[in-house]
Amino acid sequence: MNITATVPSERRASMIESGAWNDKVITDYLDHAVSSRPDAPALIAYRVQQNVRRMFSYAELDHIVRRMAAGLAALGVDKGDIVSCQLPNWWEMTALHLACVRIGAVLNPLMPIFREHELRFMLGYAQSRVLVVPQTFRGFDYAAMVDGLRPELPALEHVLVIDSDDESRSFQRVLLDRAWEEETDTQALFADRKPHGDDVVQLLYTSGTTGEPKGVLHSSNTLFSNIRPYAERLHLGSDDIMFMASPLAHQTGFLYGLMMPIYLKSASVLQDVWDPAFAVKVAKAERPTFTMASTPFLADLIEIAPQHPEELSSLRVFVSAGAPIPGALVERAAAAIRAKIVSAWGMTENGAVTMTRPEDEPERAINSDGVAVPHMEVRVVDETGEDVPRGAEGNLLVRGASLFIGYLKRPDLYNVDDDGWFPTGDLARMDADGYIRITGRTKDVVIRGGENVPVVEIENLLYKHPAISAVALVGCPDERLGERLCAYVTLHEGHPSLSLQDVVSFLTEQRLTRNYLPEYLEVLPALPRTPSGKIQKFKLREQAKGICLPAAKPA
Known part of the structure; x- marks a missing residue:
């Protein structure tokens, strides 16, 4: 499937006039870095379990990207085609995105935690032409998983496997061992395929209230209009070194661990498995x-x-996002490390929208999620769309340059109003200085460890359990992970009991990723409901606060 998206002419004109969009793509910034700092470190990647370090200078990275891009084109990848990858923080993912942009393809990063249940939908929905996976990672055989799915994915023409012994699909043998750049006029190829600043370059799935993932579409203009003010606010430059252990398949890792270092002509250091001692x-x-x-x-x-x-x-700077930072944690951090703790809030659809400033007092990071970055605006409104008084809670709206350009195949869900405001689904308060504090969510999503858990999708799976008559999943507060997932259920007559292990085993059989498994279970005689029959989850969230104790075992 060839992805295209149309940016309204009014929005484009406004963004160009303001300087928020400049029509540059990431390979423009790579070219600048290669010409000015060819021998400078560009990418340093660590594989924790193998204790392996791999380093590329900008010249070396550019060479391998050009070869990969020519190879992908030779495999039949056209402009606008989707190349998916399910990779950890390995150097191959950075190179793959750059190669895709060289030939105008769209990269679709997939979280390594996903299994058959998620991939079946995501790859099929996107009609991905190419998929890149590891042979194994953290003891799991990705190649075998994909082999089992391929009969259901007719659009998937090529599966390339990193570290595979099978030469026919080895990522190394197919893309890197052959000098593809010598078999074609790459200068002409890249010039012909170069994407415009408004062309889609990233497809990233997010979870929401619809029960299935939504495919967020971003252009180079929307992505870089976030990266530039982000780097400016944090005073980052070419001499800085970016450490990224957050997944590159998440917008955090992608924007600030993959793209931003190339924009700054700085070095990116990747770690594929989170291990604080290794870090x-x-x-x-x-x-x-x-x-x-x-x-x-x-x-x-x-x-x-x-x-x-x-x-x-x-x-020097540690930006924490995904959930409000507990005040005690900020205080401990101040005593333990020299880095300034910066609090941020954002979405896959926008990148980081609000951030505290390094110059702010530490209390700002404790008590707020920051103030809007340049080229972005936030409002807190009531149910009628009117601004609420400062300090009052309301619905958080976002508008600006880094707002995404649509959902894949779902224009009906792109509910941006005529003035450009996007409803985030979050509740917030705004103080007199414009700093916001996220206070809750109107959408039915639990955020565990910075990752959105697709609640409706998991509930639908649990309704298939023979013992469960009704189910509601809510988040319960957790100091380390932000939230943990709690399942409230009622049982069918004739099923007197149900254990958490029963639920976990059932969902595991459904091939649900481990990170989405409930960690608490409460069996109730009835779930609280409205007169119309809707489950009152706010009551369950209040109840969950009493069962998700701080002593819960960390994941």
């Missing part, structure tokens, strides 16, 4: 100055930091 080793060797991750990463790092003050001394 300390990486920090000692590479001297990173910036990282961004969800709260659990920060909690784990500051737990180990007191034993390693010098190893972590280079870290």
Whole structure:
């Protein structure tokens, strides 16, 4: 399937006039880096389990990207085609995105935690032409999983497997061992295929209230209009070193671990498995100055930091997002590491929209999720769409340059109003200085460890369980992960009991990813409902606060 999206002429004119959009694509910035800093480190990737380090200069990265791009084109990948990848934070993912942009293809990153249930829908819905996976990662055989799915994916023409012994589908043998760039006029190919700033370059699935993932479409203009002010607010430049252990298949890792370093002509350091002790080793060797991750990463790092003050001394900025940062954690971080803790809020649809400033007092990171970055606006409104008084809770709306350009095949869900405002589904308060605080969500999503859990989809699976007559999933507060998933169920007559292990085993049989499994179960005689029969989840969320205790075992 060839992806295209139309940007309204009024929006484009406004964004160009304001300077928010400049029509540059990531390969423009790569070319600038290669011409000005060819020998400078561009990408350093660590595989934790193998204890392997791989480094590329900008010239080396450019060479391998050109070969990969020519190879993908030779495999039949056309402009606008979708190339999916289910990869950890390996160097191949950065190179693959750059190669796709060289030939105008669209990269579709998929989280490594996904299994058959998620991939069947995502790959089929996108009609992906190419899929790149590891042979194995963390003990799981991805190649075998994809082999089992291929009969259901007629559009999938090529599966390339990293570390495979099968030469016919080995990523190395197919794309890298052959000098594809010598078999074609790459200058003409890349010139002909170069995407416009408004062309789709990224398809990233997010979870919502519809019961199935939504495919978020971004252009180079929307992505870079977020990266540039983000880097400016944090005072990042070419001498900074970006450390990224957050998944590149998540918007956080993609924007600020893959794209931003190339924009800045700086170095990106990737770690594929989160291990705080290994991160300390990486920090000692590479001297990173910036990282961004969800709260659990920060909690784990500051737990180990007191034993390693010098190893972590280079870290200047730690941006935490995905869930509000507990105040106690910020205080502990201030005592354990020298980095400034910056709080942020954003979405797959926008990137980071609000951030505190490094110059702000520490209390800002504790008590707020920041103020809007340049070229973005936020409003807090009531049910009629009118602004609420400062300090009052309301629905959070977003407008601006980094707002995405649509959902794949679902124009009906792109509910941006005539003035450009997008309803986030979050509840928030705004103070007198424009700083917001996320207070809850109107949409039915639980955020665990910075990852959205598709609640409706899992509920639909649980309704298939022979013992369950009704189910509601809610999040319960957790200091480390932000939220954990709690299942409230009622049982059919004749089924007197149900255990958490029963639920986990059932969902595992459905091939649901481990990160989406409930961690608490409550069996009730009845679920609270409205007169019309709708489950009152706000009552269950209140009840869940009493069962999800701080002593819960970390994942």
